Amino acid sequence: MSGDDWRQAMEFAARFRSRSFNNTLLIWAQHLEAYEQGRVPTPTPTWVAGFQDWKKMGRWAEAGGGYEIRSPVRVRFATATPKDPASWRRLMKGEKPRPGEVVQRRVVNVVPAHVWDVSRTHGAELPELPSPKLLEGEAPAGLWEGLATQVESLGYEVLRMPDSDAIRGANGMTDYETRQVLVRTDMDPAAQVKTLAHELGHVRLHGPNQEEARQHRGIGEVEAESVALMIAAAHGMDTSDYTIPYVAGWAANVDGKDPVQVIRDTGEKVRRTATEVLGELDTIQLGNGNPVSLRIDAPERAGHEHSEPERAPDRTPLPERELRRVQAVPGRGL
DSSP states (O other): OOHHHHHHHHHHHHHTTTSOHHHHHHHHHHHHHHHHTTSSSSSSOOOEEEHHHHHHTTEEEOTTOOEEEEEEEEEEEEESOTTOGGGOEEOOTTOOOOTTOEEEEEEEEEEEEEEEEGGGEEESOEEOOOOOOOOTTOOOTTHHHHHHHHHHHTTOEEEEESSGGGGTTOSEEEETTTTEEEEESSSOHHHHHHHHHHHHHHHHHSSTTOHHHHHOHHHHHHHHHHHHHHHHHHTTOOOTTOOOOOHHHHHHTSTTSOHHHHHHHHHHHHHHHHHHHHHTOOSOOOOOSSOTTOOOSSOOOTTOOOOOBOOOOOOOOOOOOOOOEEOOOTTOOO
8 A cells, every 4th residue: 555565566576577467466475475474485486487387497396385376368369350350250279260361369368377486396406597786876787778769769859967957856857749858967877777767657658649647647657657666676776765656545546446456557557568668678687587497488468358460489599698507595586
């Protein structure tokens, strides 16, 4: 219910961003309960994967040690006229599309599934994922440039202002009419990057065409700040000074909607946006919750029925870097 609880949830979601926001919270709650019962050594999980995925990596999951989440069931639909919603037909198992048809996978159901934290598995050693190391006030290498490039790709100009007086006393602002993003430069590099990430959140989520988002400024600020928080957390930056308004207050201000549903929808929107931003950055980031040995071609996207046309999976190899062999032991962070 509090802003600090929301900040912690966003920081946790940044480390498990391949999962939906709901599943992130399910993993968080069940692992914390296991910790309080003395069944796991740390209050926060590290790497999480399903039974078969751990088996592929030569590790075995402990019986009864899994966390129940919700797994989307996707089936194939085909049509020769994609713009006609009524023309899509479901393909049965093994059925091939007709010549000229486009195929999409859509979520038709959600079923229980289980995942295990690495501390509840045993077996082969796992390679360690490189982690960014930052000094106080320092920005991750390449992060400003990467975020600025994304802002510019959306048709906005990034301008550095000398101080807050030049932008109405704010750290940064987005002008939708002039299509400019302004950031003050009399702050340390980490604060400048955080501000640019916040404004990128506004650009992606709250443009002139996003009428509903612009009607609820409180939620818009929560969304933009939460996107920035997740981007920072994924780069190992300190997020303790991020300020999120009281959650119960902004969620209750949306007429005709249940505050709990508003919070869930906002969390998923933030996770999806931050994950897209992070995926376009060429920076050293913390892991997404999957063991580095595990390749998952498409992040879990529970609840989104309309997907892109089916195509061959992306088999881009992991970046070539020297990996140290370490034993996965309780307490090791991401």
